[in-house]
Amino acid sequence: MTTTRRALLACAAALIAAPAFAQEVTLRMHQFLPAQANVPTNILDVWADRVEEDSGGRIEVQRFPAMQLGGTPPELYDQAVDGTADVIWTVAGYTPGRFPTAEIFELPFIAGEADAEAMSRAYWTMGERHMFDGELSDVHPLGLWVHGPGLIHADRPIEAVSDLEGLKLRAPTRTTTTLFENLGAAPVGMPVPQVPEALSRGVIEGAVIPWEVTGALRLPELVGNHTEFGDQTLYTTAFLFVMNEDAYEALPEDLQAVIDENSGLEFSAFAGAQMAEDDGPARQAAVDAGNNIVTLTPEQVAEWQAAAQPVTDAWIEGNADGRALVDEARALIEENAM
Numbered sequence: 001m002t003t004t005r006r007a008l009l010a011c012a013a014a015l016i017a018a019p020a021f022a023q024e025v026t027l028r029m030h031q032f033l034p035a036q037a038n039v040p041t042n043i044l045d046v047w048a049d050r051v052e053e054d055s056g057g058r059i060e061v062q063r064f065p066a067m068q069l070g071g072t073p074p075e076l077y078d079q080a081v082d083g084t085a086d087v088i089w090t091v092a093g094y095t096p097g098r099f100p101t102a103e104i105f106e107l108p109f110i111a112g113e114a115d116a117e118a119m120s121r122a123y124w125t126m127g128e129r130h131m132f133d134g135e136l137s138d139v140h141p142l143g144l145w146v147h148g149p150g151l152i153h154a155d156r157p158i159e160a161v162s163d164l165e166g167l168k169l170r171a172p173t174r175t176t177t178t179l180f181e182n183l184g185a186a187p188v189g190m191p192v193p194q195v196p197e198a199l200s201r202g203v204i205e206g207a208v209i210p211w212e213v214t215g216a217l218r219l220p221e222l223v224g225n226h227t228e229f230g231d232q233t234l235y236t237t238a239f240l241f242v243m244n245e246d247a248y249e250a251l252p253e254d255l256q257a258v259i260d261e262n263s264g265l266e267f268s269a270f271a272g273a274q275m276a277e278d279d280g281p282a283r284q285a286a287v288d289a290g291n292n293i294v295t296l297t298p299e300q301v302a303e304w305q306a307a308a309q310p311v312t313d314a315w316i317e318g319n320a321d322g323r324a325l326v327d328e329a330r331a332l333i334e335e336n337a338m
Contacts, residue, residue: 024058025251027051027243030085032073032193035065037216038278043271044089044241047142047262055258061087066193073191077240081138086247092238093173094191100319101130102238104329105146106175107315108308111233114337119236120145120272122332124265130325136240140248142263143241147210148276150176150235152227153219154206157294159227161307170195170207172237179235179311180208183304196222208235211286212278220286227294232301234308241271 029048033040040063048061067073069085076090077098092102104110105123114122127136127144152158154167164185171177171187180187188204192213198204199222206223214220241263248256287293296304316322 023060025055025255026060026062027086027247028062028064028069029087029089030064030067030069030076030079031089032067032076032191033065033213034216035063037065038212038282039089039275040065042274042278047241047267050262051258054262055255059255059258073193077139077242080242080244083244083246085244087142087241087243089239089241091172091191092240093175096174099131099135099238099240101126101135101325102144102240103173103175103315104326105238106173106235107312107326108175108179108235109232109305110312110326110330111146111149111236111333112337113231114233114333116146116148116236116272116276117269118336119333120268121265121336122329123238124268125332126325126329129328136242138245139242140245140259141240141242142259143239143268143271145239145241145268145272145275146236147212147239147272148236148279149229149233150208150210150237151229152206152208152234153214153223154225154227155223156205157225157227157292158206159294159296159300161304168203168205170198170204170209172208175311175315176208176235176237178314179308182311183307192217195219199223210237210275210279211282212275213282215282215285220289220291223291225292225294226283226286227296229296229301229304230298232305234304239271 029044031040031044048063051059051061071079073090074094076088077095079085080088092099093106105119111119123144123146127141132141158164161183164180164183167185169180169185169187170190171180177187177189190198192209195207196217248259316326
C-alpha cells in the first residue's frame with residue numbers, strides 16, 4: 001500500500017468517525033435591537049455562544065438583529081410559533097393582553113426595592129406555574145426576565161405627577177400606557193427602535209425606558225432630563241426568550257439537554273442582572289453629557305405610588321384570580337430579594 005493511499009484511507013476513516021461532532025442543527029435567532037446593543041451583545045450572544053460551545057459545534061446559532069428576517073417587533077412571538085424564526089427575544093407587552101401573567105411584573109412599583117435579578121427569578125417561577133401550560137404552551141420557553149428600574153426621560157424636568165400633564169410620552173406596554181394615561185400624560189405606544197425618530201420629529205416629548213438601552217437610542221442627545229425614583233422601581237418590562245416547539249423537539253436528547261442547561265431560572269436571573277448592570281455606564285454617559293438627573297425624594301415617590309395604585313387595582317379586578325396572582329408574585333419577589 002502506497003503512502004498516499006494510506007493517507008487517503010486515514011482521512012476517510014476520520015470523516016466516517018466525525019459526524020457526531022459535525023454541525024447538525026442551525027437555529028435562527030431573531031430580535032428587534034441592533035447587534036451592538038447591550039441585550040444582544042451581553043445576553044443573547046452569550047447564550048448563543050454557550051450553546052454552540054457546549055454542543056461541540058453541532059449547533060450553530062445564526063443571529064438576526066434589528067428584524068432582519070422581516071416583520072415587526074410585535075410579530076416576533078408568532079414567528080417563533082410558526083417557525084419563521086427558531087429562537088426569538090421580544091417584549092411580552094408588544095402583543096397586549098396575550099400574556100397576562102407577564103403583565104404582573106409590569107405593574108407600577110410592584111418590584112419595591114427588589115433588583116432585576118430577584119424580579120426575573122420570580123417571573124420565571126410564575127412562568128413555570130402559570131404560563132408554560134397556558135400562555136406559552138405553543139413555544140419552548142428559554143428565559144423570562146425584566147430590566148432594571150424604568151424611568152422617565154423627557155424634554156423637561158419631571159418631579160411631581162402634575163408635571164406629566166399633556167406630555168407626549170412613549171410607553172412600552174399596555175400596563176405602562178394605562179399608568180401614564182391615568183397620571184395625566186398623553187402616552188404613545190411604540191416599539192423601542194422607533195423612539196429616536198419619534199423624538200426627533202416631535203411625535204413624542206419623552207420616553208419611559210431603563211438606562212441600559214439609552215445609549216443605543218442616543219437618548220441623552222435627544223432629551224436632557226431623566227427622572228429616577230430613588231430605591232423604588234416605577235415599572236419594569238417583561239421579556240420573552242422562546243424557541244419554536246418543533247425545532248426543540250426535533251433535536252436529539254443530548255442537544256435538548258444543551259439548550260436546557262443554558263436556559264431556565266439561572267439564565268433568566270443572569271439576564272435580568274446583566275440588564276441592570278448595563279444601566280450604570282449608560283447613566284454615566286448622560287451625566288457626562290451634562291444632562292439633568294432628577295432623583296425623587298421618598299416623599300415625592302409616595303405621591304407617585306398613591307397616584308399609580310388604581311392601575312394595580314384595576315388589573316386585579318380585570319383578571320381572574322387577580323388578587324391571588326399579584327400576592328403570589330409579590331411573595332416570590334420578596335423571597336428572591338432576601
